[in-house]
Amino acid sequence: MASLFPKTLTATGFLQLLPRLSRIHHSPVHSKVTTSRTMSSGSSQRIFQLKIDPLTGNSEWVVIEEDEEGFTQNFQQPLLATTCYLDMLNDSRRNRAFREAIEKTITKPCHVLDIGAGTGLLSMMAARAMGSFDSTECDGGKGMVTACESYLPMVKLMKKVLRLNGMEKKIKVINKRSDELELGVDIPSRADILVSEILDSELLGEGLIPTLQHAHDVLLVENPLTVPYRATTYGQLVESPFLWQLHDLHSNEASACDGIHLTTPELDSIINVKGQQYAMHCDPIQEEIKLLSEPFKIFEFDFWKRPESHGETHLCIEAINDGKVHAIISWWVLQLDREGTIFYSTAPRWISSLTTTSSVDWCDHWKQCVWFVPGSGISISKGGEIHLHAIHTDTSISYKLESQKQKTEVLQQELSARDLQLVLSPERIAMYGDKEWRLLNLKAVESALQGRVKTLCMVADDSLFLPLLVAHLSETLRIISLFPGLREKGLQYLQAVSPSNGLSRDRVEVLDKRAKHLTLCDTHQDKVDLLIGEPFYCGHHGMLPWQNLRFWKDRTMLDSVLSEDALTIPSKGLLKACAMSLPDLWKSRCCLSKIQGFDHSVVNTMLGACGNLPESDDSPFLPFFVWQSGEFAELSERITVMEFDFSKPMSPCQGKSQVKFDKTGICHGFVVWIDWVMDPQSCIVISTGPDKRYWKQGVKLLATPRAVVPEGQRNAGSCYSAVLEASFNPSNGELKIQLDFS
Template sequence: MKTFCGRANPTTGALDWVEESEEYDYHQEIARSCYADMLHDHDRNEKYYQGIRAAVARVKSRGEKVIVLDIGTGTGLLSMMALTAGADFCYAVEVFKPMAEAAGCIVKRNGFSDKIKIINKHSTEVTVGPDGDMQTRANILITELFDTELIGEGALPSYQHAHQNLVTAGCEAVPHRATVYAQLVESELLWSWAQLQPLQVGGSRLAPPPDVALCAGAHAVCDVQLSQVSPQSFTPLGPLCTMFSVDFSKPVSSAFQSHTSGFVARSGGRAQVVLSWWDIEMDPSGSIVCSMAPSWTYTEPETAPWRDHWMQSVYFLPQERRVSEGEELSLTVCHDDYSLWYSVQSCSHQAVLAPPGRPCCTCQAHLVWTRPRFGELNDRRRTESFVSALRSVLRDDSVCLSVSDGSLLPVFAHMLGARKVYGLENSRMSKQLIEQLLEANSMKGGVELLEVRPEQLSSADLGDQQISVLMGEPYFSTSLLPWHSLFFWYCRTALAGLLQPNATILPCSASLHMVAVEFQDLWRIRAPCGTCEGFDVTPMDDMVQRSLDFRESREAEPHPLWEYPCRALSPSAAVMTFDFTQCLPQQPISSQGSLPLTRAGRCHGVALWMEYNLTDDVTVSAGLTGAVGEQGECKWTRHRKQGVYLLRSPWENSADGRAAMSYSFTFDPRSGDIKMDFSVQAE
């Protein structure tokens, strides 16, 4: 059955009606659900298998029949592990219907369909009894309900219901226990993701609005690959604290709780950020541990397991505060049924403060700007590039129009002396935020912000003036892939009738760049999963594998490559150029060519990014931040996601081998899509 869905096109800005089938949705959901990553996580699989075998053995030693409840079964892997370990029967619960159907196929293929019952329900809807989903309560509870924050996928309510309704008292649980750890740090880098910092523009200081500086920020966790944040980027103010543990073999509560850990400050500084992660113990003795700790906590960092389905958490304190070396502090974590938040207090206070409520943005900035966007706005070098470019094109009589979302460019233009500055904003909230910034810096009225689409802008909106400088970062909140920022080109074309004949366009052009790469770990998210090393089961059937491969060979996907190390195996090169000084062409733009693979390694695919030529002399990159290293080392901007195109099969390039990455790109101005194709061939 076909359905039509209306979607805003991030490149053209138009509403597109997309035809989709049920099968398409099935493929997309499974392909984006991290199953390949989890199934390639050997450390996770091994620890779960060890814990399951131990739990089955303990139940059997008591002379009991082993009945397993597996909540969130996914592919059915953990249920099959339990049967392999000697369980008598498994109830495998999976709420996502396509995945439940796939699990049924996988279980059947492995010969367990008579001992595993797939239940396509949320676990809180499962019933027990002669006419229920389960004939009897289970005495082993196996779950994989965790996310980076541990409880963000509703683990606590699910456990609470399971203990009340689905498992026996004193049941075995795998995992048996989870423990959350946290460390208070000062970090200019991480804090720049939470608060707008003062900026220097043309010798003047631009300060954030007071409401922004005093705002507690957004409550959502910031999950990152903390292994890629260098320990030199932060200063620990205290030791790693054990915040709380949850024993999954006993009744669990999803009610609000708070936990406090006291410590003595190891150094003075600004308490700004809490780094946090957790581990799970698979058995009561704690001898089988699966840890989420970042690699720099390991004696040998290279031995740390890599995983993308579970990462580490960064929490921003509601306000930064000064602490002194030797000061007695208490770090408090609060949680409801789905999220955690932190606060810090000096123990010298006479009164013990009540646990704070969940932080909530009151300034609108944390609703308008994402964490990477905060980092981008706080990037001094990037600001200097825009200020330098603007200074070179602005005149005393300049009439400027800015087209970007939540941008500071119109503020910069006003501070640099433009006669009149307009800005187009996509939302009222964004418009109000920039107005707050202007008022806080005594520039109210210096910039006129218009909440109107480019194609709807009229000469009357501009006071019958023509635009002499059209500018953009370009940044748009709807962009996912790097080339979605070509929406600026569509805006420039729509505004052509309002431009002076020799108007300056900034950026004047953009180029799409690519480099062939070998990924350290990211390749695992789309790698085939036909077998599971170390276990006598096949966790992936052909149908699910096709889902994981569904769009891999035809489309790129966005990833923040600073979190995912890779090596360049070819030179980087501009493969398409877009001239913003001209209107959009009527016909598609195509580009073909090849890049030699100049370094030995396994080529997993290509990385793609945009670079913007603000002027002939100033360029801003949304990808590589410098030259590729001698061994192919790549440094990526933390502010934007890059495009990643993974080859269906990696190419092994030997030191003396001669091969090239062929590419073909076609930009269709009607759809805004860039179709691409790549192949590696020996020369």
């Protein structure tokens, strides 16, 4: 991407280019990381890493200086710790399939092009496959491997891996996107064989189609050999109350007894999920899924020929059970060799157990995908038919489903509330429709309003539920919402749904100001008596639970406008933890050694490896939905490590607690989350623990799994307790936790 930048560029100048970069990112970028940028400055290169400030919700580009041996990082977490590289490289089934297909495909000296080369694993496999050929045959670009990788940190890692394996002279590394490669400049001739793995859970999201189009137009010979050879997507119609809760807020809140209507009959989809496929591990909810069809083939993509940017297919699917179609679960199958003997599948286990593409190992880099059927779903009887219209673009696959009875209803759902629609994550929509969550908020606000006649209430964040709840409970209360993220859309939303909630359109005042700029002039000299917020909303995808403490930061900045006896909801946060057995997750984050014969030990630090580390090294905390992390089991009581007191301005916090194991097992790590205490009496608590599906937890994996037993069953080699010590730094929102086993 060097051609995009002037010869010298300041950090400010770089930030001014971000709108342009965001557009560029939709073209083929062969990387598992989307939050870093590279620029040249003089004779050196700099990496800009996007870092989220957990206390403000803002993001900034942090400069990471490069030297010849690596990177001098100015923040603690390994540069690529939260990416899927490590998990992918630990996938032995994937690695073996690619090796077998590459060795079967490369039968003579040729020019091999590896697009999105990563650590160079596939390139080394190709070079080794050609290693037995006579070097005199390697003329005119034959007998060579070109590795194309656009992301500079991976290029640096790849070069280290190649040197470690004695492959640096056998593989030409090019730090460019594949659509920037020039024939006769970067590569001497068109390549005979393409090896590439630029696939996401949906298949197309990493730019597979435009990448293949450019490669066939410019970089490959006619009718090239490819690994993989073909990919086929499949789907299945399912009924699932859990999946239904993740997108249909209108139907789910109908049974709530609080009288709050976040949606209305006229605006039933004013709050909705984005119309896309969502990557999700479906095996954990297998018992909650009713299969309504046999698996059906949707699209087929041949890597060996140029794909089309747009494709459509119409299918008539017969129902195998009575039920209501809530979602389409989809997956893909790779055929890696031309003959069709080597396969890899992302199918759920209820499918893969019936095929030769059996998926036995849990992995997180590829999951199944879920497409939510709009509204409350489509009713179908066994033997009945549903028509599916599938469409693919350059980067995604979408669906339209209809039965004869449902055509008008589905069309209406697609058209309603289009102009006012707010797009939320599936987890947040499910939370808003959860009766228990709504009831706990209702009780907390009712308790806070007791005895208060004239009160100024301020909603500090983007909550849609809380302003309506407060207005519903008190006719005299003055309410201000800040909507720091939604801004004008938040105001439009409240005005649209207020009449259905029996409120005037101006019942809630929306201030177009950030908390740090707010003064008593904005509140007409009135002090805020009740400050409420929804700090446990689903934030950035890669954020840890305690990085939702923005509410505490806002409360601190608003201190000058709060009354002396002001109440906050929630009143405090409890940092909770428990020891867990997590064998699948631990295996996926292990240190790498040999992968199909190639040493990868030099990549562990940069990729944030956790398992099999030296005991002196510390592993990073990683955000995961524990319920989607393969096999897991709690091995200890749930303990409180530290408290955050929101009734006071933000300050440093420390905590120390002993964890006593109450089950015998193998401890792979500790899971940490926050429970939100909603009232001063600590009677109303909303938990975000590992048994809750709407929130991610923080996971700290151990370098070496520990055998643990209850205290009364002490035996040699087993631990019966551990001590967790935590400290919170309010200046940067960082949390440090130390572990000590007994």
